[in-house]
Every structure is written in structure tokens, then in C-alpha cells.
Amino acid sequence: MVVLLLQLAGPMQSWGDSSRFVRRETRTEPTKSAVIGLLASAQGRTREDAIEDLLGLRFGVRVEQRGRIIQDFQTEKSLARKRNSRDFDKVMPLTYRYYLADARFLVALEAERAVLDGLDHALRQPRWPLYLGRRSCPPEFPVTLGVHDEYVDVREALEREPWHASRWYMRRYPEQQLEIVCDAVDDEPFLTQPDLPVTFSQKDRRYADRAVRRYRIDNPGIDNAASRNAGGGAPPSFASTGDADPMSFA
Numbered sequence: 001m002v003v004l005l006l007q008l009a010g011p012m013q014s015w016g017d018s019s020r021f022v023r024r025e026t027r028t029e030p031t032k033s034a035v036i037g038l039l040a041s042a043q044g045r046t047r048e049d050a051i052e053d054l055l056g057l058r059f060g061v062r063v064e065q066r067g068r069i070i071q072d073f074q075t076e077k078s079l080a081r082k083r084n085s086r087d088f089d090k091v092m093p094l095t096y097r098y099y100l101a102d103a104r105f106l107v108a109l110e111a112e113r114a115v116l117d118g119l120d121h122a123l124r125q126p127r128w129p130l131y132l133g134r135r136s137c138p139p140e141f142p143v144t145l146g147v148h149d150e151y152v153d154v155r156e157a158l159e160r161e162p163w164h165a166s167r168w169y170m171r172r173y174p175e176q177q178l179e180i181v182c183d184a185v186d187d188e189p190f191l192t193q194p195d196l197p198v199t200f201s202q203k204d205r206r207y208a209d210r211a212v213r214r215y216r217i218d219n220p221g222i223d224n225a226a227s228r229n230a231g232g233g234a235p236p237s238f239a240s241t242g243d244a245d246p247m248s249f250a
Contacts, residue, residue: 001058001110001111001112001152001153002110002111002112002113002116002147002148002149002151003108003109003110003116003147003148003149003151003153003154003156003157004108004109004110004111004116004119004120004144004146004147004148005106005107005108005109005144005145005146005148005157005161006035006106006107006108006109006123006143006144006145007104007105007106007107007140007142007143007144007145007164008030008035008104008105008106008107008132008139008143009064009065009103009104009105009139009140010132010137010138010139010140011101011102011137012070012099012100012101012132012136012137013026013030013067013099013100013103013132013133013137014026014097014098014099014100014132014133014134014137015027015028015029015030015031015034015100015132015133016031016133023095023096024095024096024097024098025098026069026098026099026100026133027193028063028066028067028069028100029061029063029105029179029181030061030105030107030132030133031193031195032059032183032195032196032197032210033195033196033197033207034132034133034195035059035061035107035109036051036054036055036057036197037197037200038130038131038132038143039054039119039122039123040054040200041126041127041128041129041130041131042119042122042123042126042127042128042130043118043119043122043127044122044127044128047200047201047202048200048201051197051199051200053115055196055197056111057109057110057111057115058109058110058111058153058154058183059107059108059109059110059154059182059183060107060108060154060155060157060158060180060181060182060183061105061106061107061108061158061180061181061182062105062106062107062108062158062161062178062179062180062181063103063105063178063179063180063181064104064105064106064163064164064165064178065102065103065104065105065165065166065169066103067100067101067102067103067104068100068101068102069098069099069100069101070098070099070100070101071096071097071098071099072096072097072098072099073094073095073096073097099134099137104164104165104166104169106158106161106164108151108154108157108158108161108182109154110153110154110157113147113149116147117147119144120144120146120147123142123143123144124142124144130143148161154182154183155180155182158180158182158217159180159217159220160220161220162220163178163219163220174219175219176219177216177217177218177219178216178217178219178220179214179215179216180214180215180216180217181212181213181214182212182213183210183211183212183213184211184212184213185213188213189213190211190212190213191211191212191213191214192209192210192211192212193209193210193212194207194208194209194210195207195210196208196209196210
């Protein structure tokens, strides 16, 4: 097996997995369903096309740079006016949408080389526009960091690959552990989240639960002894974002 590494970064990202109605939240890291959607879009698949071949990819993500959760208010109106009236036919309710601002992630995908070579090529020359969870969130390029055969699996890649945070972030927060979220294996403890797509069809969009393991590692490639005098402490937590944090929204 070999590993394909992706760099997901941009001004805004949004990675929802169960949000509905007027409140659209975001997870603090990319979901497997969103990354599979990104790959399918790069290959030129439609929402009605089969995705079973992509579901077998081993998946993991490392949080390189924590973003800040921001909130946006949106509403919409029908463009059709009522007859003999200045009013619109329908006014949609105000929606609360949450995004990650200025975040960066390292994604690792594990499969046979031929499969990953094809995905790498598609990401370099995508058929459809790529976005980070929502169409309003374009990615920073390049998205793909190439296929790596020096790593035997997803976890080794995420634990050994050098840090890909922004330079200013590295200077400000050099002494931190990095969080890894990956597919659970064997009998290890796990959590579940509904982010394994069954179909993206607009007529019958469905997702299944995925077993997930979360853990932290020491920052690879960082000389912590030498960095003690260079940083500004721990990076901000999501709790510090105040009213923009959906966990504190009332």
C-alpha cells in the first residue's frame, strides 16, 4: 500500500455531517464524506454516479492549524413575484451557518498505487471545481501533495509527515501536539460519526456511521527544546471564539 497526501487549506471551510434545517454547523476537521465528494468532483462524477470504489479508501486527517469558528447569517427569497404585487412568493427563514476560518489540515488516503495515482492526477486537473465542504469555500492550491511510498499506511504518514501549518502559525505556536482523526481498526476504542456516504443522489442522499479514533501526537520535525523561547504559548481553543462558537450558541 501507498499513501496519497492532501493539503486542505483556504480562507474558509465547512465540514458538516448532520446539520439540517436553519442551523448548519461544522466539525473541527474534514469529514470522510466531504473528501470523497472532493475526489468524485475532481474525477467528473455526478451526484447520481456510483461511489462504492471510493468508500474502501483508508482515511485519516491531522489538524495542522486550528481555525476559528465564525458564524454567518443567510436568507433567500424567490425571484418570482406574486401577480399584481410587489411581494415575493416565498421568503426562506434566516439560517445560521458556521465555518472554520484560516484552518489547515493534512489528509492521508491509503489504497493501491494505481488507484491513488489516478486520484492524484484528477486533483491536479479537476473536471469540476473543488471546494472545502461548501461551494463558497475554494481551496488553496495545490490540494494534492502527491503519492508517497515511504509510508506504509495512513497512521504512519500522519505521525511522521512534517508539519504543514502556515509559517506565522509555526512561529507563534511551535510547542503543541497535533490531533489525528482516522478510521478505527481492530478492537481499539472508537467513536462514531455519520460521515460515510452511501449515495450523494439529490433524490436519496444517505450516510452511514463510521468508526473513528482520535488521538494526539508530538509535533513531528519540531525541536521542542529549541523552540521554547520562540513561541507565544498554546494555540487558541475553539471555546475562545465566544458567540461565534456553535457550542455556545443559545
